[in-house]
Amino acid sequence: MPISHSPFSSSGTFRETLRRKHRVKGGDGLILLxxxxxxxxxxxYYALGTQVLVAVIFALSLDLLVGYTGVVTLGHAAFFGVGAYAAGIASQHGWGEPISGLIIGGVASAAVGLVVGAIVxxxxxxxxxxxxxxxxxxFGEVANKATSVTGGVDGLLGIETWPVFGLFEFDLMGEVGYYFSAAxxxxxxxxxxxxxxxxxxxxxxxxxxNPGRASAIGMAVRPRQLLVFVISAFLAGLAGALQAEVNQFVGLKDISFELSATILVMLALGGSGRLYGAIIGPVVYLVAQDFLxxxxxVMWELWLGIILVTLVLFAPGGLTRLFVRIKESSGR
Structure with a gap:
């Protein structure tokens, strides 16, 4: 009588089944590490780690739009800033619960994204x-002029974030903020x-x-693009709200073209259209920035620029594509 083998009869088969069903990759272990x-x-290093995590979430939201949908944008910081201001204003009016604050920021940005996406x-x-x-x-000019609401050039002060689950209070060293951002x-x-x-x-x-071919086979191109645009705006607003809660401050830089350009550079550095690229890019950029x-x-921006230009020349598809090429070459 033939023996039927369970898919979990060996550790190797179990790992392959787990990888196939849940797409567990080796990079996930490196992230946790x-x-x-x-x-x-x-x-x-808690503050730097938190800054990196916020940037990674922001980059993931941009990657969904640029890398996976093919919609290139120079204004993604508008949604980041809307989320930050929404969470900050809610806190100023007496609601500083961090988890619902994230949702408030995300929903506010998604609503703005729906209107903006329907137009652009x-x-x-x-x-x-x-x-x-x-x-x-x-949006940057609106935030600048609406001083009674946003604080204008002085920024949004007086943001108070309540303890997470009522137990873990945000501390001066940023330990709770880091673990909250990691979660x-x-x-x-x-x-x-x-x-x-x-x-x-x-x-x-x-x-x-190929949008033309997708439309020809019956895909609703614009509604799907709009849906992803809204999801991307929600995630960007989530990142903005997280930064507002952790830093307890929102300024005009959080809704500026400079921030849009910086996060786009981070994504290009890591490689768009790959989730790990949206993680590697901000990590390399911000760690290099901190070190330099x-x-x-005085001259750290010059050296950072030289590093970025060198990486673009030798890794035009981003660091993740460079790693893939090296892996493929070593496997031959």
Whole structure:
């Protein structure tokens, strides 16, 4: 009588089944390892770690739009800033609960994204790029002029974040803020992975590659693009709200073209259209920035620029694509 083998009869088969069903990758272990290492480096690294995690969440939201949908934008910081201001204003009016504050920021940005997306997605290419650029300038100027609500150039002060679950109070060293940011990042990363491998994710990549053919086979191109635009705005607002809660301050830089350009550079550095690229890019950029600014407070931007130009020349598809090419070459 033949023996039927269970898919879990060996550890190797079990790992393959787990990898196939849940898309567990070796990079996931490295992510968890990096998150665990930061507290071991010392208390002064909590702030940098939190800054990196916020930037990664923001980059993931942009990657969903640029890398997976093919909609290039220069105004993504508008949604980041809206989320930050929404959470900050809610706190100023007596609601500082951190988890619901994230939702408030995300929903506010999603609502703005719905309106903005319905307008800009009617265009394409250069026109779309300019409209997104106008969006961030418009919202930045609104934040600048509405001083009674946003604080204008002085920023939004008096933000108070309540303890997480009523137990873990945000401390001066930033330990609770770091762990809270890490938890939010892991949830966002898991949701993003699920999304890009879902039927919706596969369809938007088909639209990105050939919108004409996708429309010809019956895909609703613009509604799907708008849906992803709103989801991307929600995640960007989530990142903005997280930064407002952790830093307890929101300023005009959080809704500026400079921030839009910086996060786009981070994504290009890591590689768009790959989830790990949206993680590697901000990590490399911000760690290099922190190291160079301490070593050379005057000329650090020059050296950072040289590093970025070198990476672009030798890794035009981003660091993740460079790693893939090296892996493929070593496997031959």
């Amino acid at each position: 990096a998150l665990a290492v930061v507290p071991l480096l010392g208390d002064h 997605l009617r265009t394409s290419r250069f026109t779309l790029l300019m409209l997104t650029l106008c969006t961030v300038f418009l 939010v990042f892991l949830l966002v990363f898991a949701a993003m992975r699920r999304l890009v491998h879902s039927p919706l994710g596969q369809s938007i990549m088909a639209i990105r590659d 600014s301490k070593d050379n407070p």
